[in-house]
Amino acid sequence: MAMVPRVFSGVAGTMMILLALIFGDVLCKEVYSSNRSTFPGRRVGGGTRGECNARILVHLVPENSVFAPGATGILGLVQGPTANPVSLELSFLPEGVGSATTRTLRAASANLTLISGAAIAVPTIWESTFNCETGNGVDSVQDPLAFTQPAFPPVLSLLLPDVEPVDHPVQKALTSLRAKCGGNVPATQTLAQFGLGDLVTEEWPEQLPVRCPF
Incomplete structure (x- = not known):
């Protein structure tokens, strides 16, 4: 028993x-x-006070700022026009990891940037912000008082490993843009694919250079 x-x-x-x-x-x-x-994301940044902080910065992700890049492993972002560009800091913080991986993009005028090899195994926070305080990597003359400018809240997205139907149009658009590396794409038409065509004003160039640094 x-x-x-x-x-x-x-x-x-x-x-x-x-x-x-x-x-x-x-x-x-x-x-x-x-x-x-x-997720309290923010796929569009800029529009605040100060030349650097007011510059438009966009993650090319769905409207809720949550995206699964899937097997393509491609991420995209757009930097709006400015007379005095500064470098851009990208930060990736996987869930359960104490420190983030960072990448720095050199200063550039208005452009569309594609990043390859984004292998997402766990939920990962992606932040992007201009280096307004230091101007690190600047390719043009800066305002001598630029270092006093406070940084605007970073553009913020959540990257997930599990792909859902909402991710497919973005994946397809980014894959198509990858074929344009080193070339140019129409600004309004390209951003419209992501529901962001209204961001393009008369200050923007008609064509955006496509950069593929990674």
Whole structure:
């Protein structure tokens, strides 16, 4: 009789492990789904006071600023026009990791930049911000008081490993743009593919250079 509880306990323990694995996977997917609907992202930055802070900066992601690049591994961003460009800092912080990986793009005028090799295994926070305080990597003469300008809140997106239908149009558009590396694309038409055509004003060039530094 004493063996029955032990056998039952072993079976029950196995069942609990199986249930934990099943519901753990379900819970993980639910967290991803929740992140898509509640993530406080910001795919468009700029428009604040000060020349550097007012410069438009855009992540080419869906409207809710959540994106799964999938097998393409391509990310895109657009820098708006400015007379005094500064370098751009990109930061990628995977879930469960204490420190972020950073990349710096040299100062450039209005352009569309594509980044390849974005292997996303876990939810990852992607932030992009101009180096307004230091002007690091500037290719043109800066305002001598530029270092006093506070940085504007970074453009913020959530990158996920699980691809959903909403990601497909963005993936397709970015893959098509990849073929344009080193060339130019029409500003209004290109941004319109991402629902951002209204950002282009008369200050923008008609054509955007496509940079592919990575």
